[in-house]
Amino acid sequence: MGEMTEEQRATIWERLRVRHSELLQMIRAGTADASRDNMQRMGGEVGDPGDESIALQLADLNLAEMENELREARAIERAFGRFKERSYGYCSECGGEIPYARLDAYPTAERCTPCQTRHERVYGGRDGGRDTTPSV
Numbered sequence: 001m002g003e004m005t006e007e008q009r010a011t012i013w014e015r016l017r018v019r020h021s022e023l024l025q026m027i028r029a030g031t032a033d034a035s036r037d038n039m040q041r042m043g044g045e046v047g048d049p050g051d052e053s054i055a056l057q058l059a060d061l062n063l064a065e066m067e068n069e070l071r072e073a074r075a076i077e078r079a080f081g082r083f084k085e086r087s088y089g090y091c092s093e094c095g096g097e098i099p100y101a102r103l104d105a106y107p108t109a110e111r112c113t114p115c116q117t118r119h120e121r122v123y124g125g126r127d128g129g130r131d132t133t134p135s136v
């Protein structure tokens with residue numbers, strides 16, 4: 001009961017596919033930006049240490065953003081894998097079905113809500129399969 005229909009499955013697959021290619025583009029653009037910035041910086045005057053630390057902070061910001069994008073892209077790739085194994089939509093811990101409403105909101109969800117909550121409590125949230133925000 002409550003099993004996803006093929007149509008729902010296809011809808012989610014399509015959303016993940018679109019989101020995944022968006023992310024790849026953002027990651028590529030981010031990488032290009034970062035190296036262009038670096039080039040400019042290297043080409044510019046050899047700045048004072050103050051400049052350098054600002055540059056480093058910016059690089060960190062970029063990296064944090066890219067890390068989020070990468071994490072989401074990886075979560076989507078894991079979801080693709082589960083689609084192939086036909087295990088998509090089942091909780092990776094208890095094996096129960098993940099309600100469609102949850103998958104609709106978080107297509108990369110690997111766990112049902114109770115398991116996710118427990119997981120976050122044990123592992124302090126973040127990472128390790130935390131749901132990424134849905135694409136808007």
Ligand SMILES: [Zn+2]
Binds near residue numbers: 092093095096113
């Ligand atoms: Zn579960």
